[in-house]
Amino acid sequence: MQIQEHFYRIKQIASAPATPEKIHVYKTGVNAGKTRKLNAKPARQGILPISEKTIWEWVRQGKFPQPIRMGGNVTVWRASDVQKWIEERS
Template identity: 40%
Template sequence: MAEKLLRRPEVEARTGLSRSTIYAWISAGEFPQPVKLGARLVAWRESDIGDWLESRQQRNA
């Protein structure tokens, strides 16, 4: 079964981050890299976002 891909608005909703923060953190290596689906189309693996959220919660615990 193929893994679900999340588009940016859904990633923003799940993480509470803005578009600019997401891309700044990607550049800094602090957020998962998106998967390129086309010339102007990217998405994130649901598992990557889940793992990132879990690591943030553990770090803040």
């Protein structure tokens, strides 16, 4: 019998507020005066009420479990490690 291990990606762990659509105007350089549309993003509720930036800072400080690289640019955390970390702080 094989046990299936579960993983979380950063977007499942971290929360993020909604951001409105913005128009950015380049002030200098070859694109000076041109505009760029930045799309709106909906709010995202992860399992923790903290940002991705905070999670990465805690990983660097050793306060949060280390992630696992799964080929290419995919970084994940073992669900069991994250749940254990949450339980230790409750």
